[in-house]
Amino acid sequence: MKITTCSMDLAKEVFQFHGVNASGKVEMRCQLRRGKVMRFFSNMPPCLVGMEACGSAHYWARQLQSLGHTVKLIAPQFVKPYVKTNKHDAADAEAICEAVQRPNMRFVPIKTIEQQAIIAVHTARSGFVKQRTAQANQIRGLLAEFGLVVPKGLAVLRERVPALLDEAKDELPGIFRQTILELLDHLKVLDRRVNEFELEILKWHRSNPMSKRLEKIPGIGPITASALVAAIGNARNFANGRQLAAWIGLVPKQHSTGGRTNLLGISKRGDTYLRTLLIHGARAVIQHAVKKDPSKSGWLHSLLGRRHKNVAAVALANKNARTVWALLAHDREFRADYAAA
Known part of the structure; x- marks a missing residue:
């Protein structure tokens, strides 16, 4: 046979x-x-x-x-x-x-060459972002050993470190000052690399109609939109929006038995990079919403009145993931005034 x-x-x-x-x-x-x-x-x-x-x-x-x-x-x-x-x-x-051969087995969609190419750009950018953060923390830690404390933030680090070195040049050894300046130069190189990869992602985003469609969702920018389109591919591989949210890891884990439902924290399964981008985007939307009138009606303001901001951020990321599925699977445009029937 x-x-x-x-x-x-x-x-x-x-x-x-x-x-x-x-x-x-x-x-x-x-x-x-x-x-x-x-x-x-x-x-x-x-x-x-x-x-x-x-x-x-x-x-x-x-x-x-x-x-x-x-x-x-x-x-x-x-x-x-x-x-x-x-x-x-x-x-x-x-x-x-x-x-x-199992009839109920779930399978992973096969990615195209284009999908893998843009995912590679995202992976390279993410690696340089981690290196940039590590380099900034190293500079901040070395300065703290000499009593020079710099607040968090890359922009603050670039602005204050040269001034601090000039102010304390009589107290600091020359070899230490030279080391910090070389580390700052390396930080600039990493920053330039990140910007170069972001330009490549933005160029791909502008040439892809599906990615441009997702950018209209509050909390989703060009980087998140391009990563979603590249990772998801054909959204019809998911039966509904909840399956996509579960694939990203934004739904609760379950530990249920005997007909009693017990929901835990989010599962954190699937793509960590996508989940991070969606939650960070949701945090930006929440930060903007808090500055507005808190008495304003709406789903997000109502949620913020009942839950912590971190819980609201995950909930908004979950909602955005479902919206992404609806736009991609049904070939629709995002409408901020859309209301379910």
């Missing part, structure tokens, strides 16, 4: 393959070197191929789809329950093959 379902445990050089026929009987177990993978699948009749959604998974999914195979990606946490023995490549491949 021919192989109808197979799986591949991804690696850097040696890939583990597991194939079964229509009745579920194992037809083949083997290891493939990286250079032989495409030749192996090109000689195989089209079948269902399962892989874990890990590094290089989207690349291999596109390559195998070009050969006529049906590829499905599974989150690693959904594969783990099917591992029957100790963990090794053969057991992992067998577990993936078993999981991909």
Whole structure:
């Protein structure tokens, strides 16, 4: 019998393959070197191929789809329950093959090259932002060792540090002053890198109509909008807005039993980067709303009157995620005066 379902445990050089026929009987177990993978699948009749959604998974999914195979990606946490023995490549491949055949299994949408490209820009920018923050904290910590305290904020750091060094030049060793100045130069380099990546993101955002549509939502700017469009892809892969919010990790965890519902804090599953952007955007909206008349009616003002700002920020981020799904899935434009029927 021919192989109808197979799986591949991804690696850097040696890939583990597991194939079964229509009745579920194992037809083949083997290891493939990286250079032989495409030749192996090109000689195989089209079948269902399962892989874990890990590094290089989207690349291999596109390559195998070009050969006529049906590829499905599974989150690693959904594969783990099917591992029957100790963990090794053969057991992992067998577990993936078993999981991909389950009728109720949830799969990860395969990203296009364009999606992965803009996500790479976001990842690079995020890395430089972390380095910039670490560099600023290092400068602030070194100055504090000599009794020079600088408030938080990059702009304050750039403005006050040179002046502080000039004021205390008689008390500070020359080698220390030179070190701080070199660290400030490095901070400027990191700042320039971040700005360059933000310009690339803005350029992509302006050329993408879906990203421009999401920018109209309060709390979502070009960076958040472009990241959402690139990560979500086809919004119709989600049945509703709540599924998208749950995928980002903005819905409560449950610990319910015996018909008694017990909701905990947000699950924090899914994409941490998207969740961070949405919550930071919601905080900006709340900060702007607080400055207005607090007696003004509206969903957000009513929520702020009952809950802490942090809770309101997560709630607003959840609402924005659902709005994003509605705009993308139904090809609509955002309306600030929209009211549900």
